[in-house]
Amino acid sequence: MSYQHWLNYLQSAEKNSMISNKLRKVLYKFPDGQQMAEEYNMDTGVVQRRAWRKCKQLMGEPEWEIELGEEPRQLNWAAANKQNTAGGGDADNISGGEFTVRESNTAPLLTKRITKKNIEWRIRNLPYPLNVYDIRADAEQRAIIVRTNNKKYYKVIKVPELDRCGVPPVQANISAHHQFNTLIITYQKPPILCEMEAQVLLLLKDVETETDVDDLLKGLLAK
Secondary structure, eight states, rough: OOOOOHHHHHHEEEEEEEEEEEEEEOOOOOOSSSSEEEEETTOOOOOOEEEOOOOOOOSOOOEEEEEEEOOOOOOOOOHHHHOOTTSOOOOGGGGGSSOOOOOOOSSOOOEEOOOEEEEEEEESSSOOOOOGGGEETTTTEEEEEETTTTTSSSEEOOOOHHHHHHHOGGGGEEEEEEEETTOOOOOOOOOOHHHHHHHHHHHHTTSSSEOHHHHHHHHHOOO
16 A cells, blocks of 8 residues: 555554544654644544644744644644643643744635545635636646746645655646635545545544543533
């Protein structure tokens, strides 16, 4: 399987997991010093957010880098926050990393989300009609290239999910439409990517998961 290297990397990590607000939150700490945080929708099993923290630097803690998320925001890792009451720059505390990305109200803003069948990018604040955009799968750069024929916008969109499967992006899997000043690009997942995601869920099935006490109390009181 071409995604076996990715599965091996996930298996090598120390993993902490908790359930809160119908989300399963997983924190990975890898032997190479990197950390990854994910949020999974408990109803669909689809990952909604993913962020990375690189190895520690000599000066201070590295910031979290968002790979996936409908809107840039702080991921709330309540379990780590409860354990780290002293504050400061503890790398185990996801809440310590500020995820808010400040953008101007008119600058193009790229966000990404994943569904069961597709990967979707939304580029807001792009007023041009659909026929202005040229959207191409670039196998050499292993990316999707977005440009406008009026030369007002250019973007290289990496697709790490495909890299983890060892496959390049394919033009036939791309579709796009434009509405409300937003360009929406949809990429149909190849079967190997869906297979890889299923294998990751099987891997996480064996990870011990805590339940948020507040959520548990709400559930008991509702009965």
